[in-house]
Amino acid sequence: MDLSQDSFIQDFPPGDLDFYRKQATFNWKKLKLVFEDPQRIKTKNFLWSLFEKESAFKQNNGEPSIEEQKQIVIRQLLAVRSYNVLPADIHSTPLKQWLRVFMTIGQALVVVSPDAAVKLIVDVVLAHMSIILLGNDRQKKIGQLAWESMRHAAFMLTEVAHGSDTRNMQTTATYNEESQEFILDTPNFQAAKCWSGNLGMSCTIGIVFAQLYVKGSCYGLHAFLVPIRHPGTYEVYSGITIKDMGLKLGLNGVDNAIILFHKYKIPRSNLLNKFANVTADGRYITQLSSPGKVFGSTIGNLSTGRVSVVQESSEYLICAVVIAVRYAAVRKQFGANKDEELAIIEHQLHQWRLFPHLAAAAVLKVFATSIADDYINMLIQQTTEKDSVFSTSAYKTEMHVILSAAKPLTTWSCQDAIQQCREACGGHAFLNASRFGVLRNSNDARVTYEGDNNILLQQTSRWLLKLWDGLKQGVPISTPLGTCNFLNNHSAIRNKKCTASTSDDVKSFTFLQESFEWLITYLLQETSEKLLTGFESSGCLFTAFNNIQVYKANVLSMVYIEYVVLSRYWSIIHNDCVDISVRRVSITIGLLYGLSCLDKHLIYLYEGGFTQPSLSKLVKDAILDICSILKCDAVAVADALSFPDSVLNSVLAKSDGKLYENLRNELFRGDTCVPEILASKL
Amino acid sequence: MDLSQDSFIQDFPPGDLDFYRKQATFNWKKLKLVFEDPQRIKTKNFLWSLFEKESAFKQNNGEPSIEEQKQIVIRQLLAVRSYNVLPADIHSTPLKQWLRVFMTIGQALVVVSPDAAVKLIVDVVLAHMSIILLGNDRQKKIGQLAWESMRHAAFMLTEVAHGSDTRNMQTTATYNEESQEFILDTPNFQAAKCWSGNLGMSCTIGIVFAQLYVKGSCYGLHAFLVPIRHPGTYEVYSGITIKDMGLKLGLNGVDNAIILFHKYKIPRSNLLNKFANVTADGRYITQLSSPGKVFGSTIGNLSTGRVSVVQESSEYLICAVVIAVRYAAVRKQFGANKDEELAIIEHQLHQWRLFPHLAAAAVLKVFATSIADDYINMLIQQTTEKDSVFSTSAYKTEMHVILSAAKPLTTWSCQDAIQQCREACGGHAFLNASRFGVLRNSNDARVTYEGDNNILLQQTSRWLLKLWDGLKQGVPISTPLGTCNFLNNHSAIRNKKCTASTSDDVKSFTFLQESFEWLITYLLQETSEKLLTGFESSGCLFTAFNNIQVYKANVLSMVYIEYVVLSRYWSIIHNDCVDISVRRVSITIGLLYGLSCLDKHLIYLYEGGFTQPSLSKLVKDAILDICSILKCDAVAVADALSFPDSVLNSVLAKSDGKLYENLRNELFRGDTCVPEILASKL
Ligand SMILES: Cc1cc2nc3c(=O)[nH]c(=O)nc-3n(C[C@H](O)[C@H](O)[C@H](O)COP(=O)(O)OP(=O)(O)OC[C@H]3O[C@@H](n4cnc5c(N)ncnc54)[C@H](O)[C@@H]3O)c2cc1C
């Protein structure tokens, strides 16, 4: 690796973090390049330097009202557009030329303004992408008009009474042959579309999902491009009622709203017709085997939002843990003697509370970047219609399955980490300036939107169960991404016994690999058996599926994705392009992540007879051991993951480590009447 | 039990919750009386009805600024005082006559206005109580003056650089013989007292902890009564700088502030001198064996705050889980057929996510009330100086030990429950009107204040280790509250093997008792051995203690308190005064709580050889089984725990169960320009 590759990465100012920085066994800049390639770092730094100059991004010391917050976010988005980093015409520019950079912009933005990022992602990733992937030329023109005039677009799927269960949504789109129009209608309040971002204020168009009725028959949910507001006056078109959803737990700068359609007419050509169409004379046509598949295919094309969520949560996890690790390195509390106070990072309990999250941040960051790259690649191949393994439906399915579990894993890992890190920074973390509030409140929504985590996990386990069924019927597994081809050896795996007998034995990828493969096989077998018995006794597949989730399918999906994540990380850090000097710490991080995940599932290793009583102690000892090894490197790992101070934006964790000076400046910001005589102390 | 005892409990309006209410196997009003005695219910209802009439308690639909929030909270507190439910003279009225009612007021207030409750508790429980328990008559007069003129008091212990580690605090109080004054001084910004509630705006006096220096010798931390503001003009006295701490993650109506003293003089008589005094001519005198014990004894008297926290978190846990259970009973999503949608409470996964928290809410509520009663009783005995077992130091120690673990248990259980319940209510839970935001943000602080949870747990394990040590040296254990007298049988317990072989076997208190007693014994032995080895290898007790926390002492304290809580609950529900008709459901709740706790620690049962592979499945099956049994009763249990609608104050969980009607009213509150033609749908 070219040494000059990291020359554009800025050094940190000297300060109280130097004590641990000097103990690091590697150069943090080299590790940074494992987490992010130079091009991305440069793009982000470029954007962040622009944001810093922008008044819309200035930290507001006052308390902007919700209305003001929404205005500020709009101004931030206008600023982002003004940099011309995105194409003027996203509908004719090939995805190849902008999607990657768009994802980088989203990442750069989300840590600075979560609200702006959410609005941008709803606009591009949910709404415009629907048109790009599923729409026709006329729709692309409409989309383009909105885009170039800086109007936003919304995405309206969720209804007041139905979220996860899309099948039962009630908004209707009835085809009227005479006028050649669809008539959108909201039969009652429960059927009102709700939670749509950009809908409350800034969108002019949107994608609406409605039950399609043609000649009295219902063909299920279809997506329509719908004009919402006049692009000049922003007046809501008549036949539509929109209401902002009011104060929320977070993201108050996002204009989430509900909408009711009252026999609102849109032209026939507004149906997104990639998979199905209605002819002028009212015939429903589709290339798919049944109308029921149309919605699945439509929504199957829209996983880009999930990719964003995975990336966003991975960035937030980094924020939380960097703050807590830096704080732990400068905050002193207790010591063997009164005069020898220890930084709290020295306390074993504190290491154990933080370092698994630090490891998760690193591992999930590497995973998120890599899976996003593959996903984008897949989309690009798909839109260029080149035939390749990356655009087959098997590849898409496996990608969907991975993302359906990766989204729960990252969003939950992030939420847990934020809470633990908040607590680990004690009382000062309760200051808004710590940044934990906005992290917790914005990430919280990610657990729910883009598919409720618990529901998504069911998609992953269903796929695994299907493969398992096939296997039992003699169909070997060979998936494009190869995430579970090992299952072909299921009998051998299931009969294996754990041979680890020392704490060192478990500190190896081989041990983790064997344990995870055994675990997935065991859980799959158990889940499948329970499904069968459940079906036999209830006679209802729905009930049987419902009753295999707890302790079985749910855990299975989590264990599966943890293993996918870990394996991907492991192979990436062993790439030639990873500087050899950071391999050791990367391995340590990977082992800590793997062992911490396994620690949560140990009980199954016992229950299924994989191991003897001692394993639990070996794993726990190994975790503590790795924590103590990581202590000297933790600050450097955090540095490698971190953002510039203005982006991380936490008074507890500036890169100069001058905790108390920074706290003092924060608390005594603005005017305060400090008597002259006291000023010296401050 | 007199049937008319529940006649004052209002029925619920009819609505969509009736479906499950009708399935309940018991009368919820009878269960309510297990959770709260009639007197308390009446007092709370009385207060809540007053609050409802008070403009200061009206839900503010606008967005009050932080300054306005603080003003509103002050007005709320003035209202509370105006009801004359508290004595006009708390310093001369015996505790017996008002402390119990005060705690009830705190509980009633905290669910309506967390901020007002925090301010009231800081005022009475931290500040005035310090004077009552540790002060002299002159101080009581000063306290009384502030109280009767509705001025507030603050409690200043935490410094910017030191929270948990009080020993290293740096504020000094130097005795000046000539003027017979103490000179309070803040040597630097790190030593500034911080986070004090009531300090930023409303207090006129406060308790300050400072290192006492007399004739050049330091005697450690002592508490002083300190005038802060002029009670007439509210002007801060010169020699003091106060700065509000700005925006926080929550509790923004509380005026937390930092304070710096600049050689600020207070009279000699302002030292709280129950345990130590300084004579006019500068001699330090104490009845305790060493000055080091003075701070311990001082702070040991101030656990009332922790009792409040336990109660508050238990109330918040109730709020969260009642909202989620009611929502689950009316929210429908998915079903075997399109037309047969199931309430989400029917999904096993959903039951499993919620019901353990519902059980925790019930069990912790019963525990909190009971332990608070005992604690208050102890204080009353202590202040009346009657000699009784309840005022011995052994009793006080055990109480302190229980509270040191009960506070982490309840605050964490509550925080977990809030997050799970938020997620369980899907997207609508992200509405501010769901109430989850304020619950999460206010409870979050409780994890940290009144002693950081992780630090507190160490106090509990230390005591257990000390008893264990004694036991090994032949001193049998016999503690006043008897929470671990079973340890006298440690050898027999440790050698026991679990005999459960069916899922029914584990659904018994005997199984739980045996498992918990084994678990505590095992963890105690393991922890003690690790401490010894650690001490032998490091030669440093501090280091050795630091290294026994993870997986050992920390878990030990949690398991100990879970068992204390469960046992107390178990004996209370078997009291004669508990209506026999609700005993069955109370038992079900207790078993679910016990098994859910045990589920988290199962690995130790395997590791220590207590059990065979099958136990884990038995426990998990039993949990799922109990969840399905509880399904019909869950709404009624929630009803029994719940508050009036105006207090619970969640749009997702009004007692009429009219979810969508209530949501609609909430979302279309205020003026909205709905076209006439649409109004019918709303
Ligand atoms: C901030 C925010 C922004 C959003 N933006 C948009 C947007 O732009 N456009 C849009 O269309 N939507 C948007 N949404 C809505 C979001 O996509 C939905 O909230 C989400 O899909 C979950 O649906 P729901 O809220 O209806 O939950 P439900 O589906 O009602 O689920 C509620 C709970 O029940 C559980 N549950 C449901 N079914 C089962 C089952 N079978 N088994 C076990 N448990 C079950 C779930 O796990 C969940 O905990 C947004 C939401 C939020 C909070």
Ligand SMILES: Cc1cc2nc3c(=O)[nH]c(=O)nc-3n(C[C@H](O)[C@H](O)[C@H](O)COP(=O)(O)OP(=O)(O)OC[C@H]3O[C@@H](n4cnc5c(N)ncnc54)[C@H](O)[C@@H]3O)c2cc1C
């Ligand atoms: C809303 C709010 C209100 C408050 N009100 C008041 C008030 O009125 N008066 C007042 O005096 N104070 C008040 N406090 C302060 C509060 O009491 C302290 O925050 C609390 O005691 C913890 O101290 P700390 O914040 O200094 O954390 P620290 O002691 O610095 O601890 C930081 C972290 O380090 C960990 N840690 C520390 N030592 C060890 C160790 N030996 N081993 C392992 N881990 C360790 C802790 O677990 C914690 O996670 C308030 C705080 C808040 C947030």
